[in-house]
Amino acid sequence: MLVRILAPAALVAALLAPPALGQASLAPSPPDSSYLYTPEGQILQQFLDAYNTGDRSALERFAATHYTGDYLANYGGPQGRADHWLNKFSQLGPLRFHTTGAFMGRPVAWLLGTVSQGWLGQILLLTDEPAPRVRGHMSLVGSGPPGVRSLPEPLDPPSLPGYLDAYLTRLASHDLFAGTVLVAKDGRTVFERSVGHANLGHDIPNHLDTRFALASLGKLFTAVGVLRLADEGALTLDDPLARFIPEYPEHIGRQVTIRHLLTHTSGIELDEIEAFEQAKDAAASLDELLHAHLTFLDSLENVEAFAPLDHFDYSNEGYDLLGLVVERASGMPYEAYIREGVFAPAGMYASGLLSEPFIPHLALGYYSGLGRDGTPKAGVPVEFQHRQAFPHPSGGHYSTAGDLLRFVNALVRHELLQEPTAARSLARQVVVGEEPGRASYYGLGFEIHEEAGLTSFGHDGAYSGISTALSVYPEVGYTVIVLSNYSFVAKTVARHLREVIASL
Template identity: 35%
Template sequence: MGAGPAHAAPSRRGRVPKELRPGGEYDRYVAARAKADEFSGTVLLAHRGEPVLQRAYGMADKAGKVRNRTDTLFNLGSIGKCFTATAVLQLVQRRKVALHEKLGAYLDGFPAEVAKNVTVHQLLTHTSGVGRPPKMTGPPDPEERAWDTVEEVWEGTQKIIRGLPTQFTPGTRYQYSNDGFVVLGAIVAEVSGQNYYDYVREHVFAPAGMRRTDFYTRPEILAADDIAHSYATDRETGARFDFTTSEMAPFVGLPAGGSYSTTGELLKFVTALRQDGRLLDHATVELATSGKTVVPPEEGQDSLLSCSHYGYGFATHIFGGRRLYGHTGGGPGVGDTYNVYPDLDWVSVTLGNYDSSGTKPILQLERRLITGD
C-alpha cells in the first residue's frame, strides 16, 4: 500500500474543511478500505482547480509486484462517453452535425426504422433504443474475444449494431446504451474524415493537455508498468483475478468506454471543459451537463440524492440541494467516478482497478463531505 503526495489548498469560503484535508475523515476512510483490500486505485480531490488530496493504494500488477501510483493509468470504463460526447458537440458547434437530425443523415447500413427515426439527441441521452439489450457487466461475447486488431474491433462492433432493429420506439424511454455511443463515434469519424481514435486524440485529449490519456491495446497494457491491470471478482468464488491477462479482456476500447487515464489528467479534462472555447463553448458545456432525461433511482440509493438525469454524455444530479455532474465507469475490475461540483468549485476523481462495489461507498462519503450534509 502506498500513498501519493498530499497538500492543502485555500477554500473559496475560507480554509478547506478538515474532513477533506490530508489526515481527515475522507483520507482515513479511503485508507481503511484499501487496508481491508476493499479498494485499490487512486483518489484526487481538487478545489478551485488545485489538488487538495491525492493518494494511491494497492497494486497495479500483482504478479509483477507493481504498486499503483498517483500517475498510474486506469481503465476509465464509461467515463469515456464524456470524450465521445465532447467530440460530437464540437461538430455540432461547427454545424457539421445537428442534434435533431436523423442517424441516416450521417451513416449508411442501418435498417430504415433506425435510420429514419433515431436522432443524435436520442443517441446522446440513451433514449434511442439502438443496439443490443443491456446486460449485466461482464466479458465480451466469444466473437468479440477473437478480434485482435483495432480495425477488427471497430468494424466488427459496427457490423453487429447495424444489423439490429431498435429495442423500443426511439424517444419513449431511457435505457443505457453502450452501442448508442459506438454509433456516435462512427458519426464523428464519418463527418470529420478522421478515424474516431485520431479525432479524439487531436481534438479532445491534446487541447486538454491529456498527454498520456489514450486507447491502449491489450498488448500495450500488458507491456507497460504504468497502467493498472483490472482485477475482477469471480461471481462463483468471490476471488479476484487479473481480467487484463485473461482471454475475456477486449483488445481495445470503443467510443462507449475503455480509454485509459489518470486522476490528474481527468482533472485537466474538467479544467479544459470549464475554460470557454478550449474544448467547447461555455454555453455548450452548460447544455451538455444539464439534465435531458430522468434516470430511474437505483436500489439502496443515498437519501440525499434527490434526482438524477442524463445530459449529453454527462450524468447530472441534485445531492443535498447541490448540483453536480460527471460520470461513472464500471466493468470487470473497473470502478471509477468523477464529479464536478460547480457551485462549490470542487472536483473529485476516483479510479479503481477493483469492481465498482469498492468505489461506491467512497463516492457516498465524498458527496456528503463536499456538500456539507
C-alpha cells in the same frame, strides 16, 4: 502556475434548470424505530451476525435456514446467496445497523459499512408462516437514507486531507480499495493519493501516474468529441443517424438523431442478445461492430414498429455508433480525433485508447470478489488486461486522475466546448431515476445527480476489474475523481466523498 477555476454561471444555471422530462418528488420518508422488533428486524440481526464473519459456511447456513425453497431455487441455492453476500462484503466491508425508513411504501433497514462508510439498504419480504422465512428481498446499494450522513460530525476544509488520508488507509488495510483518489477545489488539487497494487504478481504498487481503464466514464470523451464537431459545424444534434451511417435500416436511421444517441433515448439496445455480444467481442474494428448491429437488429422486439424512446434506456450500442459518427463527420479515425480534439487541447498526455499496442503504467484489473481460498477479499486477477482489439467509443479509454482533472478544468474554461454548447451538455435532458432525497438525470453525455443538497455532473464506469467515478460540484467548486482497479468499489468511495463535500 495554478489558476483558480470557478464554474461559469452558465454551467451552474444549466445544472439548476428544470428537467426536460419528469419532475422529482423528494420528500424524505420518516424512520420506523420499531423495525428491530419486527420479524424482519430479527432476521436482519441474524443476517448481520453471519455476514460480518465473512465466512461462507455461516452465510450458507443463514440462507438455508431463513430463505424459502422457491427463492433459493431461483437464485443459486445457499451457495448462490453466499456468493452474493461475499461480493457485497468485498465492496462494503463489515456492516452495522444504522437506522430505518421507508422505500416505495415498504420498511427498509439502512446498514452502514464500518470501514467503507458505504450504505446498503435492505428490504425483506417474508412469508406469513409462524416462523417467517424470506421469500424475496431488495438491496439498495449506494446512498443512504435521505437527510442522514455517515459522518459522525461535519468537517471543515483544513481537516479534509487528513480525513481522506485516514479513510483510504482504512480501506486499503482491509483490502477494500486499490487505486487513486483525487479531490480538487477550484481546479487545484487539495488531496491525491494512490493505494494498493497495479500488478500483484510483480508487486508493483499503484502510483499517481498509474493509468486506469475507465469503462463507461470514457463516454464523456465520445460525447465531447461529438459536441466539438457540432461547434465546428460538421454536424447538428438533430441530424438523423442516416446522414452518417446510411447502412442502418432507413426506418431506424431516419428517426434516431445524434441527440437520441447522446441521451440514451435511441431505443437501440442489443446487449441483451447473447449472439450479438459474441459478435461484438469478435469484432476487430468499428466497421465490424456496425456489421454486428446490422445482423442482429431484426432481433429487436419492436424492429418493425421502431421508434425512439421518451425515457432513458442505457445503451452502449448508441455510443459505439457515435464513434462512427465522429469518424465520418471528422474524416479521421475515432482514436485520432479524440486524441487531437479532446486529449491534446486539455493537456491529457497520459490518456489514450485501450487498443494501443503498448500502454505503460496501466493497472491490471482485479475482481472485488472471492479470493483463491474462498474468502471475501479483492485480489483475484481478471482473465484479461483491459486491452481491446479496436477503440470502443462506449468505454475503451484509459487515463490518470491528474489527466481527468485537466479534462474538467479545460471543460469549465471552455477550452473544449463553446460556452453555450457546454451549458446545453449539462442541461437535464431525461430523467434517469427519482426517489426520496435524490434524483438523477442525463444531459448530453453527462450524468447529473442531485443529492445531499448538492448538484453534480460527471460520469462513472464499472466492469470486471474496473470501477471509476468523476463528480464535479460546480456550486461549491469541488471535483472528486476515484479510479480503481477493483470492481465496483469506486462508487462506494465517491458516494461517501459526496457526503464529505456536503459537510464542508
